[in-house]
Each structure stands twice: as C-alpha cells, then as structure tokens.
Amino acid sequence: MKEDLVLPAPREAATGGAGEPLLVVEGLTKHFPVKGGFPIRRTVGAVQAVDGIDLTVNVGESFGLVGESGCGKSTTGRLITRLLEPTAGTISYRGQDISHAGRKQLAPIRSEIQMIFQDPYSSLNPRQTVGKIISGPMEINGIEPDGGRERRVRELLEIVGLNPEHYNRFPHEFSGGQRQRIGVARALALEPKLIVADEPVSALDVSIQAQVVNLLKKVQQELGIAFLFIAHDLAVVRHFSHRVAVMYLGKIIEVGDRNSIYTRPRHPYTHALLSAVPEVDLTDAGAGRRERIRLAGDVPSPIAPPSGCRFRTRCWKAQDKCATEEPPLIQISGNRAGHLTACHFPEDPTIEGRDEDIVLDPALAALEED
Amino acid sequence: MTTLTKEAVSPDPADAGAFLSVRDLHVRFRTEDGIVKAVDGLSFDLQRGRTLGIVGESGSGKSVTNLTILGLHNPKFTTVEGEILLEGQELTTARESELEKLRGNKVAMIFQDPLTALSPYYTVGRQIAEPFMKHTGASKKAAWERTVEMLGKVGIPNPKERAKDYPHQFSGGMRQRAMIAMALVCDPDLLIADEPTTALDVTVQAQILDLLKDLQREFGTAIVFITHDLGVIADMADDIMVMYAGGAVERGTVNEVLRSPQHPYTWGLLNSMPRLNSDLDAPLAPIPGAPPSLLTPPSGCRFHPRCTFQDRVGGTRCVDERPLLGPDRDSACHLTAEQKRTIFIEEIKPRLG
Numbered sequence: 001m002k003e004d005l006v007l008p009a010p011r012e013a014a015t016g017g018a019g020e021p022l023l024v025v026e027g028l029t030k031h032f033p034v035k036g037g038f039p040i041r042r043t044v045g046a047v048q049a050v051d052g053i054d055l056t057v058n059v060g061e062s063f064g065l066v067g068e069s070g071c072g073k074s075t076t077g078r079l080i081t082r083l084l085e086p087t088a089g090t091i092s093y094r095g096q097d098i099s100h101a102g103r104k105q106l107a108p109i110r111s112e113i114q115m116i117f118q119d120p121y122s123s124l125n126p127r128q129t130v131g132k133i134i135s136g137p138m139e140i141n142g143i144e145p146d147g148g149r150e151r152r153v154r155e156l157l158e159i160v161g162l163n164p165e166h167y168n169r170f171p172h173e174f175s176g177g178q179r180q181r182i183g184v185a186r187a188l189a190l191e192p193k194l195i196v197a198d199e200p201v202s203a204l205d206v207s208i209q210a211q212v213v214n215l216l217k218k219v220q221q222e223l224g225i226a227f228l229f230i231a232h233d234l235a236v237v238r239h240f241s242h243r244v245a246v247m248y249l250g251k252i253i254e255v256g257d258r259n260s261i262y263t264r265p266r267h268p269y270t271h272a273l274l275s276a277v278p279e280v281d282l283t284d285a286g287a288g289r290r291e292r293i294r295l296a297g298d299v300p301s302p303i304a305p306p307s308g309c310r311f312r313t314r315c316w317k318a319q320d321k322c323a324t325e326e327p328p329l330i331q332i333s334g335n336r337a338g339h340l341t342a343c344h345f346p347e348d349p350t351i352e353g354r355d356e357d358i359v360l361d362p363a364l365a366a367l368e369e370d
Numbered sequence: 371m372t373t374l375t376k377e378a379v380s381p382d383p384a385d386a387g388a389f390l391s392v393r394d395l396h397v398r399f400r401t402e403d404g405i406v407k408a409v410d411g412l413s414f415d416l417q418r419g420r421t422l423g424i425v426g427e428s429g430s431g432k433s434v435t436n437l438t439i440l441g442l443h444n445p446k447f448t449t450v451e452g453e454i455l456l457e458g459q460e461l462t463t464a465r466e467s468e469l470e471k472l473r474g475n476k477v478a479m480i481f482q483d484p485l486t487a488l489s490p491y492y493t494v495g496r497q498i499a500e501p502f503m504k505h506t507g508a509s510k511k512a513a514w515e516r517t518v519e520m521l522g523k524v525g526i527p528n529p530k531e532r533a534k535d536y537p538h539q540f541s542g543g544m545r546q547r548a549m550i551a552m553a554l555v556c557d558p559d560l561l562i563a564d565e566p567t568t569a570l571d572v573t574v575q576a577q578i579l580d581l582l583k584d585l586q587r588e589f590g591t592a593i594v595f596i597t598h599d600l601g602v603i604a605d606m607a608d609d610i611m612v613m614y615a616g617g618a619v620e621r622g623t624v625n626e627v628l629r630s631p632q633h634p635y636t637w638g639l640l641n642s643m644p645r646l647n648s649d650l651d652a653p654l655a656p657i658p659g660a661p662p663s664l665l666t667p668p669s670g671c672r673f674h675p676r677c678t679f680q681d682r683v684g685g686t687r688c689v690d691e692r693p694l695l696g697p698d699r700d701s702a703c704h705l706t707a708e709q710k711r712t713i714f715i716e717e718i719k720p721r722l723g
Contacts, residue, residue: 068571175660205427206598210642210656217653232572235644239654262646276576278601279646280628294580295573297527298541361577363525363547367584 022194022226023057023080028089030075034303048302049075051250052089054329057194062220062227064241064258066234066273070299072250073230077196080228081115082106093194111141114187116216118199120179124171130157130182131167137189156185160215177208184215188223196228201236213239234277238262243338246270249302249310252329256339264349266332266341269311274351289353296360309344316358317345388415388455389592390439390560395452395462397431397438404665408434410616412452413697418559421586421593423607423624425600425639429661431616432596436562438462439594440479441469456560474501478553482565484545488537495521495533498552505556520551524581543574550581557589564596579605600643604628612636615662615672622699632701632710634677637718652721671704682709 031046050072057063065073078084080091082098091099093109101109114137117123124133134156135149145152154164160181171179180200187195200216201209217240220227231237237244238258245255246269254267265271275293295314300306309327312318321344329342334349359365397409409431416422424432437443439454439461454461456477461469473479481487489497498520499513508516514533521529524547537545546566553561563582567575579602586593595606603610603624610627612620612635620633631637638657659676662668668675674688683704695702701710 068573177660205661206600207427207638207642207657208660210644210654213644214653214656233644234572235646235648238646239644239648239650258650272573274646276573277646278576278579278599278605280600280604280640280643294577296525296577298543298574299571361525361581362527363523364577364580364584367523367581367588 019061020059021056022059022061022094023055023228024090024092025053025055025076025080026090026092027052027054028076028079028091029053029087030072030079030084031087045303048250048305050079051305053247053250053252055245055252055255057226057228059193060224060226061243062229062241064237064244065228065230065247066232066237066244067247068232068273068299070249070302071247072302073232073247074198076247077115077198077228077230081113081196083115107141111137111143111190112193114190114192114195116180116183116187116195116197116200119203120176120183121203123183124179126171129168129170130162130174133171133182134186134189137186141190143190152189153185156188159188159219160185161211175208176204177211180204180212181215184212184219188219188225191223192225194226194228196230198230199232200229202231202233209236216240234262234273246273249299249305251310251342253311253343254339254341255329257336260336260339263351264335264339265351266335266339266346266349267311267343268315268317268345268347271347271351272314291351291354292357292359294357294359294361294364296362309342314360316360317347319345389418389457390416390594391453391455392435392439393453393455395435395438395454396450397434397443398449400447400449401665406664407616407667408664409438410667412613412616412618413695414611414618414621415697416560416592416594418592419586419590420608421595421606423603423610424594424596424613425598425603425610426613427598427661429615429664430613431664432613433564435613436479436564436594436596439562440473440477441466471505474553474558475505475556476558477560477562478556478558480546480549480553480561480563480566483569484542484549485537487549488545490537493534493536494540494548495535498533498548498555501552502555516555517551520555521548523585524548524551524554525577526551542570543577546570546574546578547581550578550585554585554589554591558591560594561586561591562594562596565598566595567602568597568599575602582606600628600639601645612639615667616664617672618695618702619673620701621695626699630711630714631718632705632707632714633673633703634679634705635673636701637714638676641718641721648722655721671702679705679713682713 028050029052030050031048033043034045034047035041036044065076067073079086086099090097098106098109131153134153138149154167157164162178162181201212204212213236219225229237229240241258243257244261245252248269254270265274272293272295275291300313306313308324309322312322327342327344329340332341332346392412392414395409395412399406399408412435426432438450450462495517498517502508502516503513518529518533521533526532526544526547540548567578570578597603607624609623611618614635620627620636631640641655642657644654657676670689670691671693674680680688687704693702693704
C-alpha cells in the first residue's frame, strides 16, 4: 500500500489520461430565493449560497473542498451531482455541458458521478436489505454485471471491508462506521469516475473515522476514481486530497496543491482557519510554534454578504479597497503554479508564529490585556 | 490529582484536599434490552482552579459521569453507587432540594448544543438573570445589571440591547457565549463543560476555547472539560483522563498523557487522528473493531477485544482480570511499565511523526 501513496501524482485511471480535466466548473452560482410579504408572498432576497466559483477536478484526482458551515461547500457538491439546479454558470463533465441537462441526457452520466452522504443513519433505507441497497443503482441503470448482481454486491462488500454474508441484513444491524461502508459500496456499485463525498466521516468516532478515511483513500488510489471531498475538518482533508480549495461565503478564496495551502497559505482567512485548528503538539515545548489568530464574531449572513471582499468584515488587513473592489482569484507572485488566491493584501507564505498574536475578538482582547 | 501520594491506592478524599472527588462510581440504567453499565468503577479528583479533560468516544460514559455529578439523571431508571464528594458534601445521596441549591450556583454546566439548551420562550437576558436572582436573592434590577455585565464579558456586542433578544436571534457562537455567561453568572467553583465547542465552526471554537481559558484565569473556576477531540483537550486541560467503555483507562497531566502515553487505547486514538503536520505517506492506523456494547461489556480488560498487544501480556490475563488504575499518573493495562515505555518509543512514536 505504501508505494501507492506517493502523492500527488494520481494513478492512471482506467479511462486513461490522468491529469486531464474530468469535471470543469465555471462561474457556478446558486441563489436560493427568500420569500416574504403578505398577502402575496414574493421573492424579497436571495441566499447567495454559491456565488460564481470555478474549479477543475482532474481524472483520478482527489480534490478537497473546505470551509465553515454556510460557506456553500455542500451546495456545490449537490450542484455538481445535479441534485440542485444551478442559477448560473456551467458544469461540464468530460467536455459535455451538463449544467441544465435533462433527465434523459443525464442518464448515462448519472452512473459515473456518485455521492457519499454525511449521515450513515439517514442515507440508507431502513426497510431495504444491504443487498437491495447496493444493487439498487445497478437495477435502476439496468446493469447486469458478469455473474449476476448478487455476486457483484458480495464483491463490493468485500472491497469495503464488510462480510459478504451480511447481504441479507438490514442497516440497523450495523454500527455507524459499517453503515458508512455500505454507503461507499453503493457509490462504487456503478464503477463511477467521480465520487462526491459530502462530509463522509464527520458523523463517526475518531477511531472509526480513520478506518473510513483509509478505505476511501484505498478506493481512490486503487480504482483511480476522482473525488470531490467536502469536509470542514482541515486535517482530514489534508490527509485525503491532492488539491484543496478553501471556501468562504459562497466563494473560493484560495485554491492550490495541498502543500501550498497547508504550509504556504496567502489568504488571511486560510491563515485564520489553520491557526484555529486545535492540535496535539507532540514535539517538545516551544518548537515550531504556530501562529495564533482569533477572529471576531461569526460568518456574516449569505443573504446580504459584504461588498467587495467577503472576508473583509473579519479581516485584520482590510482597507477601503477591500470594500469596493472584489479581489480576483489569481496567482500571486511567489506562489506556485496553480496556487490561486483572492486577496488584495496577501499574507506572508508561512504558518509560523508571529511576533504578536492577532486577537480580534474584543472579549478576548480585553481579558488578555490585564 | 497531583497532590495524592503514590502509595495511597484509594485515598481518603477528605485529607487529599480535592475539591471534587469521585470514588468508585457505578451508574447503571435499566432499559428494555437489559442493564446498561454506563459508568463502571470510576474514581478521580479535581483541584480548585484546574482543568480536568475527559476524553473518550461516544458511549464511553464521559457525559453520564457528569450528569450524575449534577444529579441530572432520571432516578427512576438509574442506579448510582459510589461517592461523589464536592467539598466533602456527598452528592449521590443528597436531596433534590440540596442539589437545587448547588446547580447554577456552585456547580454550573455548559452543554453541547446551545440551541436546545436555551429556552426559546424567554429572552437570553432573563435566562441568565434567573439563576442569579434565585441563588443570591438579588433584585430584578441588580440581576439585570449583572446579566449585561456578564454578556459584555463574554464578548456579546452591545450587551444592553442583545440581552432582550431571544436565542434564535443569536448566531451559534453567540449562543454558546450566552451559555457561558449563564454558567458563570453566580461565580461557580466548578464548571462542567460537555463538548461545548463540538457544534461550532473551527474559528469560532478557537474563540470560545480561549475565552473559557481566560475566564478561568480570572474567576479561578475548576473545569471538567468533556470532549472527544484530543486537539481540544491538549489546548484546554491541565490533567487528562481517557475513558473507554465506562471506565478510566489512563490518567496524568497533559504532557504525560499526550507525549508519553501508556495505554494501547490512547496510542490507538493518537495514531488514528489525522493532524496538520502528520506524515502523509503513512496511512492512518485506526483501532480495529468498534466500541463494545455496554449491555454486555467484555470481561477482564474492556479493551482486550480491540487490543493488538494482548499477546505481549501473555496468558489469558487480559480476558480474565480487569487491570486497575492508580490515582496518580497511571494506565489500566497489564503490560509492564517497561513494556509500555519501549512499545511507545519503538513502535508508536515513529508513526506519529
């Protein structure tokens, strides 16, 4: 397994052409209407859940999407799997525009894009056996694998580390980690090219979480499946993804290869996010101190996001320009190719401790002064 | 914990000077499926002004322990054995009226989900003022002033106006701040925080954790901090107790437990947790299997069905005999101290990077 893990070069996918774009998203936007008024309810505003994002997932690549709640990462996943209809922008899969494709047009593609959901308790039908759940996708798509569906299901159960004899059991007979494995098996049933995994491990206990992360990583590498891995846990995303995009209030504010994002971040929000992760420091005291940034308040409402740069209301570097001009997502000088940042006043590319901590929270600042 | 002498296996809490002392606590619930042994022989001490971090997976008994301290379990279906002493006062046998005097006054609690823990029907200010009026006998006006002061202290902007708001008008982080204000309004000696930041975003979590630390420094409160996240524990706690299947398996100071852990379960937790600076080429090393059912906990060492070091102990000791946990730095495992040390240094530590 060890040699498989040499990253970031993904293994050649069965379809050939690793490194070629599989999924290209441009200007993707989703606004949910907000209704109000009486007696005639009309649209009074919009939740700008996703507001013009561009991203590319290559064949066999695992692409991580991180951000805090409400940043639009799950909506992005649902738009790409076409569970939601985009307001604007295009989604092309293998060169074919599927942004508004109808049921018939989507049919051949549906089997290639699969999804793994967050909650293994609500994403499996309690009235169906495991065999029925996993063979469901094959039935719907009319696929008859060699040796029959049942054999294929047993094979899949084995791949995800479950006992093939559990074919006739019901979901309630399994623990959370095992249920998530059933979800993975279902996603693999149609031999997809792209799996959108929306917080696949956040509902699980730490020791179980590691089992599922390892399983997904194995699946990703050995079967050459591209992943869009959506999670809020930065350490898990780092472990799983070749490239990572950071989202804030419906925008991608920084994207790049894993090392750039985690060791040479430029956007202040990425800095704040990384510094906020509580870490077990196993090294000796004082060695490699991390920077400490404490933002003030919560994420603003996506109904009325700040003008210009959306992070400016919580940013310590914000100036007048940030309010009037939206920073474009570009490669800042000194960044590696493919590392794009949307900021007018980027930070130094380091995560080491600063001379002075940045504490924006007024209560913290007041308590720490005395 | 640190003041206890090494020889004393079950020391008299009265002369140990511990502020909170739990002795051989057993909590069992009667359910349709049988008796759940949620807490099974747990002992620990907490000194004034210190933070004890309790870490464990779901179902390890960490929350039940603390609900029992506050007497928040349903007595109809629960059997509690053992002692819980708060400044020498026995709580397991205390009357409800006595507990009522303690709750919110000397002992306060912060819950995981502030939206369900706050009443949607009353304003935030009223919910904070109420325990203060009840316990101190303060007038409505004085209580309101105190409320506004506390809300300001925990970082609610414009506290005078926001005190009149309802919980749904607050954001998640602000609700948790209001809960902290409510818990601290009577200046408690003991604060129990049960996963207080699990429902929050990481940048907000960092603010709340720092706030709790700073407030503790100012008020000198003792904190029992319950979490499943080792990173949070490392940040918050002075002492750590690791729980598994209803009992403590390892305890010590933060440095002892995280830098030289002794119990195979603690090794497993550290190894299975991805970190920001961990080695990416090595796959995570999860603990095999799943936590046991507390209806029929395993015999002997509760961890033995998932433990990969059983053969080093030899024989059937792990299956037959339950390892004991001393009151000081110790781990409940049959491996010898020398084995624990060498296994950690030679086999576990290199993988942690």
